[in-house]
Amino acid sequence: MEPKKRRPTRTIYVGNVPVGGDHPVVVQSMTNTDTRDVKATVAQIKRLEEVGCEIIRVAVPDEEAARAISAIKKEIHIPLIADIHFDWRLAIAALEAGADALRINPGNIKGLENVKKIVLAARERGAAIRIGVNAGSLEKDLYRKYGGATAEALVESALRHLDFIVGDLGFENLKVSLKSSHVWTTIEAYRLFAQKSDFPLHLGVTEAGGLIAGTVKSAFALGLLLSEGIGDTIRVSLTRDPEEEVHVAYEILRTVGLRTRGPEIISCPTCGRCEIDLFPIAAEVEKFARTIDRPLKLAVMGCVVNGPGEAREADVGLAGGRGVGIIFRKGKIVKKVPEEEILTSFFAEVKRLLAETA
Numbered sequence: 001m002e003p004k005k006r007r008p009t010r011t012i013y014v015g016n017v018p019v020g021g022d023h024p025v026v027v028q029s030m031t032n033t034d035t036r037d038v039k040a041t042v043a044q045i046k047r048l049e050e051v052g053c054e055i056i057r058v059a060v061p062d063e064e065a066a067r068a069i070s071a072i073k074k075e076i077h078i079p080l081i082a083d084i085h086f087d088w089r090l091a092i093a094a095l096e097a098g099a100d101a102l103r104i105n106p107g108n109i110k111g112l113e114n115v116k117k118i119v120l121a122a123r124e125r126g127a128a129i130r131i132g133v134n135a136g137s138l139e140k141d142l143y144r145k146y147g148g149a150t151a152e153a154l155v156e157s158a159l160r161h162l163d164f165i166v167g168d169l170g171f172e173n174l175k176v177s178l179k180s181s182h183v184w185t186t187i188e189a190y191r192l193f194a195q196k197s198d199f200p201l202h203l204g205v206t207e208a209g210g211l212i213a214g215t216v217k218s219a220f221a222l223g224l225l226l227s228e229g230i231g232d233t234i235r236v237s238l239t240r241d242p243e244e245e246v247h248v249a250y251e252i253l254r255t256v257g258l259r260t261r262g263p264e265i266i267s268c269p270t271c272g273r274c275e276i277d278l279f280p281i282a283a284e285v286e287k288f289a290r291t292i293d294r295p296l297k298l299a300v301m302g303c304v305v306n307g308p309g310e311a312r313e314a315d316v317g318l319a320g321g322r323g324v325g326i327i328f329r330k331g332k333i334v335k336k337v338p339e340e341e342i343l344t345s346f347f348a349e350v351k352r353l354l355a356e357t358a
């Protein structure tokens, strides 16, 4: 079974990155450094670029952070989105400093006049805007009308903002997100919005949690929506290093069948047959795999009884024996080495395969 065909949307541009239409679902993340600390922020963005982050968002809590964007932009290669709350002047300052896009929640910008100032400045500079509707800052009248921050209320809020920004101001370089920390409300809101508008959607579950909870919630909500053809760019939020967000995002896209980046690792959970210390070996393989951007299948198996057979699909694999390691390709054993050489031999075999197929 394949994911449903992508929902047809218009294409917008965040810097030079197209979002929506037939373009691949774009992976983004957000820095957790102090934006005013240019050196630390640039270093983190560069690490994120290396693992495949395609758009980066930075928090802009004050004027100094907005000004720092200009120095940050000189050092990085991916488009930058300035995350703005409350103060329209910060949005203008971020645009003047070269931000490629803004993320605003018009509901907390305090008045349509201020939203208008932001939109006109973005248009003048060719920047994009994400309208981020958030359950936590829903308009009071919608809260009353729907008896809470329901999916319908979130969608009506987004459509109201679009009416003003698109209808009255004629600005269309827009994408939308609809977030609630309640996963089903988020899913329903995106589904509903997708039926009513063709603007591209930024998917995310807000305040998703730590590595395990955040990964599960995001994989469930984003995976479900993406499998229904909904979603044009994704951010997995984790209370973790943002590099992990990018790795998880690509695993979700791989699992749904939309994009592959880097190797897929098949590894066994180990059982009573395992005679080597497999967990640290698997961790090293995972680290090594992150340095490769070509799609490959790598297997890490605890024993030779079932290992190579179970992982027949793998391009290169390793399996443990008593004091030895077996290296195999496509289910066929190519080498037997002492246990302490298993990783170096495995890495050498993968590199050989990459060189042969370059």
Ligand code: SF4
Binding pocket: 268, 269, 270, 271, 272, 273, 274, 301, 302, 303, 304, 305, 306, 307, 310
């Ligand atoms: S590969 Fe071997 S060690 Fe791993 S789960 Fe299967 S039987 Fe157990």
